[in-house]
Amino acid sequence: MILHGYYRSTAAWRVRIALNLKGLTAEHRPHHLRRGEQREGSYTRLNPQGLLPALELDGGAVLTQSLAICEYLDETQPDPPLLPREPLERARVRAFAQAIACDIHPVQNLKVLNRLGALGFDQEARNGWAREVIAEGLAACEILAVAGGGDAFCFGVGPGLADLCLVPQLYNARRFGVDLSAVPALLRAEAACAELPAFQAAVPERQPDAE
Amino acid sequence: MILHGYYRSTAAWRVRIALNLKGLTAEHRPHHLRRGEQREGSYTRLNPQGLLPALELDGGAVLTQSLAICEYLDETQPDPPLLPREPLERARVRAFAQAIACDIHPVQNLKVLNRLGALGFDQEARNGWAREVIAEGLAACEILAVAGGGDAFCFGVGPGLADLCLVPQLYNARRFGVDLSAVPALLRAEAACAELPAFQAAVPERQPDAE
Numbered sequence: 001m002i003l004h005g006y007y008r009s010t011a012a013w014r015v016r017i018a019l020n021l022k023g024l025t026a027e028h029r030p031h032h033l034r035r036g037e038q039r040e041g042s043y044t045r046l047n048p049q050g051l052l053p054a055l056e057l058d059g060g061a062v063l064t065q066s067l068a069i070c071e072y073l074d075e076t077q078p079d080p081p082l083l084p085r086e087p088l089e090r091a092r093v094r095a096f097a098q099a100i101a102c103d104i105h106p107v108q109n110l111k112v113l114n115r116l117g118a119l120g121f122d123q124e125a126r127n128g129w130a131r132e133v134i135a136e137g138l139a140a141c142e143i144l145a146v147a148g149g150g151d152a153f154c155f156g157v158g159p160g161l162a163d164l165c166l167v168p169q170l171y172n173a174r175r176f177g178v179d180l181s182a183v184p185a186l187l188r189a190e191a192a193c194a195e196l197p198a199f200q201a202a203v204p205e206r207q208p209d210a211e
Numbered sequence: 212m213i214l215h216g217y218y219r220s221t222a223a224w225r226v227r228i229a230l231n232l233k234g235l236t237a238e239h240r241p242h243h244l245r246r247g248e249q250r251e252g253s254y255t256r257l258n259p260q261g262l263l264p265a266l267e268l269d270g271g272a273v274l275t276q277s278l279a280i281c282e283y284l285d286e287t288q289p290d291p292p293l294l295p296r297e298p299l300e301r302a303r304v305r306a307f308a309q310a311i312a313c314d315i316h317p318v319q320n321l322k323v324l325n326r327l328g329a330l331g332f333d334q335e336a337r338n339g340w341a342r343e344v345i346a347e348g349l350a351a352c353e354i355l356a357v358a359g360g361g362d363a364f365c366f367g368v369g370p371g372l373a374d375l376c377l378v379p380q381l382y383n384a385r386r387f388g389v390d391l392s393a394v395p396a397l398l399r400a401e402a403a404c405a406e407l408p409a410f411q412a413a414v415p416e417r418q419p420d421a422e
Contacts, residue, residue, distance in 0.1 A: 094279035
């Protein structure tokens, strides 16, 4: 398998964690987001959205969208599970993951910040936008996680889809200077994840294209 | 069940279609998005994100995030299916749904447009932003749908998770004046959906809170 990513793409990072948790290996092929390499024809032929990540399977099929990729990995390699068994619990974990993957990340990612820059916003205004979106989104996630009642991880007794979305998003939160004192349950889950080799190996600094 | 929604919320609309396809009924409880009713405490106690929709189950549990709700409905009421059986096909349908639910809708919804307005953008600039985001996203969805090879619907022989995301997004596209001539496969899927009572009953104009 080939994982098309970028060391600081939080969406690619989610898939790196999922692969590691499942004990799967993939060749990592970086595309430099800031240089726009993900919009080159050689890549958009694989992923017409021109977004990272994409996972090329050994047979040649290409999967896109980080959460869809994670669900695929969970369905084809069920152990250890990324989602609980019960439909209601699965829905709660997915909702948490989507609160990040739909309502925080796409509204604060490089693409949107570049769009704001093209409209005349300076760096500080763009950072303020990102800070606001992340802080508001994480405040809701904190409530969802507390209700989820995980011992240390967001939900349940092991790391899963919620945690692999959370950890990269907290990294982004710090990059933009978000005050995280209001989200202790999220920080506790992050700390539990940081103990695990699957999460340790996935951090941006340990990727081959880290700068 | 109670579906908390708003007639023009495209995320709530997705769940209306899913409920109809499954033959399930829910009381529709509207929250007026433009008046900010979804941010009132009586609702944020149910959904800390303050976003629509939320589905209150008969036992009192509350589900949030439209795609998580649809997956819950699909797991608890499998017939007719919203997703194909094979993991690879499921991943493709989910990726299409997420291309809309993560990368188009949250970047053009009322919340972001209001945020732009607060920063001084006039109506036309906000509409231009939405048009650009939607056009670019749907262009990628067109390629995904063509590759999906559905007969009429986006994927496979029946309507599913992809179609129930697509139809409301095309409605939004028209509201903002997006040129849809470049997405014939999407329009074909939309036309196939428009034949079905489950989609007909879910349109904004037929909701009790339609204005």
